[in-house]
Amino acid sequence: METIPSRSTGVVLNPVRAVLIGVEKHWTWYRRNWRATAISSFLQPVLFLVAMGFGFGSQVQPGEATGGQTYLVYLAPALVVVTAVQNATWESTYAVLSAFIWQKSYWGAVVTPVTPAQICYSQLTWIAFRLVSSAAVFLAVAAALGAVSGPGVLLALPFAVLAGLAFAAPVVAFSATRETAEGFSGLFRFVVIPMTLFTGAFFPISQLPEWLRPVAWITPVWHGVELARGATFGTLRLLPALGHVGYLVALTAVGVVLGRRYFQRRLAV
Amino acid sequence: MTTAEPLLVRAHGLTKHFGDFEAVRGIDVEVRRGEAFGFLGPNGAGKSSTMRMISCTSPRTGGELSVLGLDPNTQGPLIRARLGVVPQTDNLDTELTVRQNLQTYGRYFGLSRAEARGKATELLEFAQLVDRADHEVEPLSGGMKRRLTIARSLINDPDLLLLDEPTTGLDPQARHLLWDRLFRLKQSGVTLIITTHYMDEAEQLCDRLVVMDGGKIAAEGSPSELISRYSTREVLELRFAPGEQEAVVPSVVDLAERIEVLPDRLLLYTKDGEGALNAVHGRDVRPLSSLVRRSSLEDVFLHLTGRTLVD
Numbered sequence: 001m002e003t004i005p006s007r008s009t010g011v012v013l014n015p016v017r018a019v020l021i022g023v024e025k026h027w028t029w030y031r032r033n034w035r036a037t038a039i040s041s042f043l044q045p046v047l048f049l050v051a052m053g054f055g056f057g058s059q060v061q062p063g064e065a066t067g068g069q070t071y072l073v074y075l076a077p078a079l080v081v082v083t084a085v086q087n088a089t090w091e092s093t094y095a096v097l098s099a100f101i102w103q104k105s106y107w108g109a110v111v112t113p114v115t116p117a118q119i120c121y122s123q124l125t126w127i128a129f130r131l132v133s134s135a136a137v138f139l140a141v142a143a144a145l146g147a148v149s150g151p152g153v154l155l156a157l158p159f160a161v162l163a164g165l166a167f168a169a170p171v172v173a174f175s176a177t178r179e180t181a182e183g184f185s186g187l188f189r190f191v192v193i194p195m196t197l198f199t200g201a202f203f204p205i206s207q208l209p210e211w212l213r214p215v216a217w218i219t220p221v222w223h224g225v226e227l228a229r230g231a232t233f234g235t236l237r238l239l240p241a242l243g244h245v246g247y248l249v250a251l252t253a254v255g256v257v258l259g260r261r262y263f264q265r266r267l268a269v
Numbered sequence: 270m271t272t273a274e275p276l277l278v279r280a281h282g283l284t285k286h287f288g289d290f291e292a293v294r295g296i297d298v299e300v301r302r303g304e305a306f307g308f309l310g311p312n313g314a315g316k317s318s319t320m321r322m323i324s325c326t327s328p329r330t331g332g333e334l335s336v337l338g339l340d341p342n343t344q345g346p347l348i349r350a351r352l353g354v355v356p357q358t359d360n361l362d363t364e365l366t367v368r369q370n371l372q373t374y375g376r377y378f379g380l381s382r383a384e385a386r387g388k389a390t391e392l393l394e395f396a397q398l399v400d401r402a403d404h405e406v407e408p409l410s411g412g413m414k415r416r417l418t419i420a421r422s423l424i425n426d427p428d429l430l431l432l433d434e435p436t437t438g439l440d441p442q443a444r445h446l447l448w449d450r451l452f453r454l455k456q457s458g459v460t461l462i463i464t465t466h467y468m469d470e471a472e473q474l475c476d477r478l479v480v481m482d483g484g485k486i487a488a489e490g491s492p493s494e495l496i497s498r499y500s501t502r503e504v505l506e507l508r509f510a511p512g513e514q515e516a517v518v519p520s521v522v523d524l525a526e527r528i529e530v531l532p533d534r535l536l537l538y539t540k541d542g543e544g545a546l547n548a549v550h551g552r553d554v555r556p557l558s559s560l561v562r563r564s565s566l567e568d569v570f571l572h573l574t575g576r577t578l579v580d
Contacts, residue, residue, distance in 0.1 A: 011350055
């Protein structure tokens with residue numbers, strides 16, 4: 001069969017560009033609708049910082065457990081990580097399911113030259129962008145409130161984003177298998193909330209019963225908090241740092257592989 | 270349609286299974302450039318599954334398929350770059366503006382920002398949405414959303430436009446406006462493939478069509494060919510109180526080439542509807558009402574499958 005000469009202006013984008021065009025579309029949406037996301041992504045953690053850092057923290061004596069810092073300063077880098085993981089949860093559950101079943105925007109994209117895998121990568125890249133920007137805004141506010149001791153806290157940002165992605169990538173894959181939002185409330189209640197409260201951000205996990213500590217070790221938040229706080233206060237050692245980063249990268253990679261598979265399975269049936 | 274035009278779609282023994290369910294059970298289809306081709310059939314006939322295979326978003330289970338001379342299994346993105354697809358359910362970005370929907374879509378096809386902007390402006394005109402250009406999509410009427418979806422599918426000047434039930438769920442006025450837009454596309458030489466369960470839509474838009482039922486092709490031809498092959502020129506409809514129509518059959522059976530008994534009426538297929546009606550009156554048969562009309566694709570479908578299309 002002969003090939004048909006094209007009159008169409010459409011072409012296939014190279015893979016990197018295809019992913020970036022998907023991100024551009026998220027950006028177009030965000031420019032119109034960012035106000036709606038501002039409260040959950042940035043105001044909420046600031047309220048946390050004020051309540052826990054200033055309010056509760058005023059009752060905590062700086063000591064060994066806080067690395068000699070005031071509780072507010074001790075908390076700030078960890079809260080960057082907690083915030084990133086919370087934002088990651090939102091961006092990788094409802095936003096993804098909506099693109100499958102409510103807005104159906106993935107279905108609109110999949111009939112263009114882009115592939116299901118590229119759609120998945122665009123979503124994850126967009127989430128990474130959101131994590132970077134909301135963490136940066138949070139750090140700026142924390143600095144304005146006097147919650148940071150020095151520029152070292154900037155090192156918390158990349159680690160927070162990595163921890164956020166290590167959680168977002170598997171959750172994006174999970175969301176791609178959902179037909180309804182029912183599973184999400186369980187995820188919030190039984191995974192996200194305990195994971196943010198009991199994994200070292202607000203108090204050291206040495207305070208947990210010994211049998212519970214391994215549960216904290218498998219969460220991305222614990223690894224992220226160890227990295228962020230250690231980097232901020234200069235106590236991070238190379239070998240543990242490599243271990244934490246390696247674990248978070250591995251979680252991200254597993255999420256990406258599963259996400260690609262589930263997007264393909266769902267969008268090309 | 271001259272046979273010199275190249276085949277844009279060629280399917281041979283095409284099948285699609287979902288688990289044990291056979292949605293498409295071995296169909297042969299050929300669509301040439303410049304044609305307006307239709308898949309007519311009831312819900313569940315396999316039309317949408319076929320369309321999704323042609324649009325290279327659903328891998329085929331078996332058989333051969335080439336689209337624009339390429340194999341969807343290996344050249345999906347390359348084919349999709351040159352297709353326009355109007356899905357059965359709108360998947361517009363309802364939180365973006367009308368114009369943004371067009372522009373962001375164009376970017377997926379490799380248009381530069383300036384090209385996407387220019388094309389969007391042109392398509393806003395075509396879809397009669399100029400005064401809504403910078404409004405959000407969400408509050409638009411069903412007909413407007415549908416026109417926007419069609420406009421969006423044209424953003425890459427497609428070589429082949431696939432429309433899956435383009436007017437289902439619209440009111441008559443909105444349907445006629447859409448038909449007018451699709452007719453203009455057809456006139457400008459765009460190749461169209463349309464699925465529908467509306468016979469009037471198929472008659473209006475399609476040069477050639479296949480009737481699908483149960484995953485198979487029941488008949489193929491132009492609307493007028495199908496009507497002359499499977500039906501008579503005219504139809505006499507006799508309406509009765511429910512339950513009475515069966516009893517009348519013996520007294521009118523010789524007046525028509527064929528009779529269909531529907532729940533509320535009899536359809537008498539004949540060359541001369543008025544003549545048959547006069548004869549019916551002469552035999553003291555008293556229908557509640559009567560109607561003489563020309564045969565339509567609905568009658569073809571009824572003859573081929575024993576069922577009406579939209580039930």
